[in-house]
Amino acid sequence: MSKIIIRSFADLQQYEGTEIGVSDYHTITQEQINIFADATLDHQWIHLDAERAKTESPFGSTIAHGYLTVSLLPYLWGQIISIENLKMQVNYEIESLRFNQAVTVDSALRLRVKLLSAVNLRGVIKARLEVTMEIENSKKPAFTGVITFLYHFN
Template sequence: MSKPVIRSFAEFQQYEGTELGVSDWHTITQEQINLFADATLDHQWIHLDSERAKAESPFGNTIAHGYLTVALLPHFWAQVVSVENIKMQVNYEIESLRFGQAVPVNSRVRLRVKVLSVKNLRGIAKAQLEVSMEVEGEKKPAYTGVITFLYHFNE
């Protein structure tokens, strides 16, 4: 199934209340976790020390940083929908983000997105999206929440 293409506020508003789609699966690798640790200066052993994690962690291995999984939102969002004819997109807000479970190294994750609302703020589209990061083979999501993007469409 092809992903929706949105080129204006009116087109975006047509998706209110609907699930837009699901991204492709992505494998969280140890290399990605290590790079994120370096970028954020978060070098906690539970993310980086596989031997210690296997021995001491309740997860049996290293896990992805929660914020790494959140940082993947724009990547996954671009797989779900193509928003075109814009001057820029701005990350505006994350509400009620709740981490449901850890994401062990080498897990496959994907994002499910529903459009909650699209409002016109003086010519800027404010899109509130309900997001859920699924972990392959698990019932509980890695996280759920509501994110808001602002879109400055060319009109």
């Protein structure tokens, strides 16, 4: 899949109300879960103890932290779109977010994005995105929501 190239507000605005694209799949490994646990100080056994998770967890294996899956948004979004002439991108808002299904270790995730709106706020572009984090071979997504990025162009 080729990325959509955005060089200006007008370039982005033309996609308003449409699905922009879908990222490649990214596999969640136990190593990634462990590193995230250390970074966030969230060492709950359901994320880290594979043997205990096999017998005590309703999922049958360790699961990724919900916020680990959310933290992949900018990375996967960057596979869909390339914004050039950019000074800075800022995470601005999570308007809504619903975790629909746990992500078990070694699951593959991909991001599906629809641009709800793009507004020019005196040179800063406010982009509201409808996001769905899909799990390969699953009918239910990991999460759905609406997020907002701010783009500061040069």
